Amino acid sequence: MFTILLKIPSSGPGKSLLAIQWHSENRGDTYSHDLSELNFVLLLASNTMLLSTILPVALSLGVGAQQVAYTEKGSGITVQAFSNANLVFGIALPPEPTTDFIGVVVGKGSGYVGISLNGPMTQNSLLLATWPNGKALMSSFRKTSSYGSPPVANGPFTVVPIANGTYTNTTHFVSTFICKNCILADGTTFGSADTTNAIGWAFSTAAPKTKASASTAFSKHQSQGNYQADLTTARTADYAKWAAYAPNATMLTGKRGEAFKG
Known part of the structure; x- marks a missing residue:
């Protein structure tokens, strides 16, 4: 049924x-x-x-009507975003194609948000999971071709947090960051010159099994889907100004999975 x-x-x-x-x-x-x-x-x-x-x-x-302009209040950064009752995910792109983008992830509660940068997660798309660990925010890149907890992905990509847009409170968590070298030419992400592309998302109310570990296993999420991202609208002349906020962040651990806080 x-x-x-x-x-x-x-x-x-x-x-x-x-x-x-x-x-x-x-x-x-x-x-x-x-x-x-x-x-x-x-x-x-x-x-x-x-x-x-x-x-x-x-x-x-x-x-x-799936994509809306969303301004993260702490940083003042405006992204083109998908939004529902449990999460927000949005991106801002520079005027000319590069391999980087600014991302904003907002999640309700203390579970996790997963983002696929090229449609369904089981097509070896580059995935980014985000979850709170106390006052810190954790992130981890993953890839998989099957259902289940995806393994850690290795590559040139990394998350550089923007401190004034990254925090947790009693109701939700917010991660604002530069995703460096995250737009790849191997089909695992949207392309640098794409005008539209499917972005996948997943949400779970359950926290990862080991919240302090960037290589933690994940339980199955409760909801998932895709939306059609308008990447042309995501391009903004304010990108360089917003990207300059990133060096103010405090990095707590290293590259493939990061913990960070403002």
Whole structure:
């Protein structure tokens, strides 16, 4: 049986658009997308023809409204972002293509947020997981071609935190950073000259098994999905000014997985 849920949350770390979620009991997977304002539940039998007819119509209601401008209050940095009741992920790009971007991750509670820089996580896309460990923020790059806790990825990519936009409190955590050498030419991320690309996301209320370790294992997330990022809109003349905030951060550990705090 498939369940399709369309619901607009009343609150969250960012201004939420409508969440559409469908669940396959056979696979145990949950997919979510943010759409336009609507609120109802559809229960569908496992009839692929019915699902394939209704779902594209539902998705078409608000596909253009998935990305919004989001300003992180501490740093004043504005990114083009995906937002729902549990997380925000946004990016800012320089006017000309490079291998870097500025990212903002906001997560509700004390679990983790996972981001795939090129669509679904199981296509060996470059993944970035972020979670709180006390007052510090942890990050870890991963790659995988299968379901389960993804292994640590090695490469030139690294996270350089922006201190005035990185913090935790009793309700959520915020990570603002430069992702250096994170835009690759091997198909594991969006391309440096791309105008649009699918970005994947995942959210879990459960913390990683060993919060203080950048190589920790992760339990299965409760929700996941993809959104179509408008990378042209993400380009901004303010990029160099915002990137200059990064040296103010305090790095606590080394490269492939970082712990940092403002």
